[in-house]
Amino acid sequence: MITASAPGKIILFGEHAVVFGRPALAVPVTQVQATVTLAPLSEGSGRVKKRRANAQSASWQKKVLIEAPDIGLASNLFALSSGDPPHPLAFAATVLLSALEVDWLPPMTMRVHSTIPVAAGLGSGAAVSVAMIRALLAFLDRHLPDRRISALAYEVERLHHGTPSGIDNSVITFARPVYFVKDHIIEPFHVGRPFTIVIADTGISAPTKESVADVRRLWQSDAARWDKVFDKIGEIAQKARQIVENQDPSLMGPLMFENHALLQSLTVSNSALDRLVHAARRAGALGAKLSGGGRGGNMIALVRKENAPAVAEALNSAGAQRTIITQVE
Numbered sequence: 001m002i003t004a005s006a007p008g009k010i011i012l013f014g015e016h017a018v019v020f021g022r023p024a025l026a027v028p029v030t031q032v033q034a035t036v037t038l039a040p041l042s043e044g045s046g047r048v049k050k051r052r053a054n055a056q057s058a059s060w061q062k063k064v065l066i067e068a069p070d071i072g073l074a075s076n077l078f079a080l081s082s083g084d085p086p087h088p089l090a091f092a093a094t095v096l097l098s099a100l101e102v103d104w105l106p107p108m109t110m111r112v113h114s115t116i117p118v119a120a121g122l123g124s125g126a127a128v129s130v131a132m133i134r135a136l137l138a139f140l141d142r143h144l145p146d147r148r149i150s151a152l153a154y155e156v157e158r159l160h161h162g163t164p165s166g167i168d169n170s171v172i173t174f175a176r177p178v179y180f181v182k183d184h185i186i187e188p189f190h191v192g193r194p195f196t197i198v199i200a201d202t203g204i205s206a207p208t209k210e211s212v213a214d215v216r217r218l219w220q221s222d223a224a225r226w227d228k229v230f231d232k233i234g235e236i237a238q239k240a241r242q243i244v245e246n247q248d249p250s251l252m253g254p255l256m257f258e259n260h261a262l263l264q265s266l267t268v269s270n271s272a273l274d275r276l277v278h279a280a281r282r283a284g285a286l287g288a289k290l291s292g293g294g295r296g297g298n299m300i301a302l303v304r305k306e307n308a309p310a311v312a313e314a315l316n317s318a319g320a321q322r323t324i325i326t327q328v329e
């Protein structure tokens with residue numbers, strides 16, 4: 001049996017502007033994970049051995065059973081891959097097999113489990129893809145560098161999320177803080193002094209694809225105006241990187257409020273996110289902003305470590321469905 005996992009992620013600074021080429025910072029969140037477990041079916045029987053010799057046969061390929069009880073899915077891989085568009089779980093397997101130039105799989109069960117909330121800005125889709133690709137690589141006794149794994153997960157993101165920047169698959173594959181510029185730079189960066197973030201979930205499911213498409217429409221309506229907003233967000237991300245690497249992380253607080261206001265102007269906040277940002281501020285957070293696609297999903301608050309439980313409590317009272325306290329280091 002083979003198991004592989006991948007963490008969730010939060011974007012500290014730069015979401016949406018990153019789709020338009022500005023830099024962004026993201027960090028993994030290891031308290032939530034996607035896990036894929038592969039187990040061979042009927043290993044060792046004479047019939048299986050004989051059929052393995054004839055592994056290219058179409059009927060043989062149909063023996064990959066996939067179960068994802070969290071989303072009520074039980075099917076076989078090849079049925080899912082023939083949908084239009086194909087199911088992302090099946091597509092992750094398909095892009096890997098084609099990269100490896102493998103056109104069959106031994107019979108197996110694939111069990112997918114994730115504690116990362118779906119459509120909440122925590123990278124659940126990318127994490128499941130990365131876990132699936134890593135599990136299959138181990139099962140097939142093959143190796144690919146992280147850069148390739150991330151690129152394959154990006155193919156899956158692209159199929160289902162329109163025009164993603166690639167930041168989610170990057171931070172989740174590298175499982176380290178990353179400074180990211182679309183099509184240019186994926187740079188793991190150094191965290192000078194650890195800092196504490198409270199993540200709060202509005203409980204509102206909000207597909208990133210829609211908010212990304214709306215921001216694109218906004219930009220198309222007046223590119224000069226919105227490019228200035230993206231520039232400001234990019235400058236904030238640059239400044240924040242310097243702070244994280246070399247200075248007192250509390251200096252990031254005002255930049256978070258500023259970044260949130262710019263995201264509000266891009267129409268990707270909503271009243272639930274604004275309420276949580278406000279509640280975090282009143283409870284003594286150093287900074288707060290929405291994180292990810294917005295319109296729901298999660299927000300983040302930068303806090304002093306000793307103040308984290310009080311801020312989490314205030315966020316719960318203001319309507320958060322759940323909170324996670326995470327240390328970035």
Ligand code: MEV
Pocket residue numbers: 011014015016017018019121163164165166167168208212292293
């Ligand atoms: C989603 O986690 C971040 C966005 O900037 C979209 C993307 O970068 O692909 C909203």
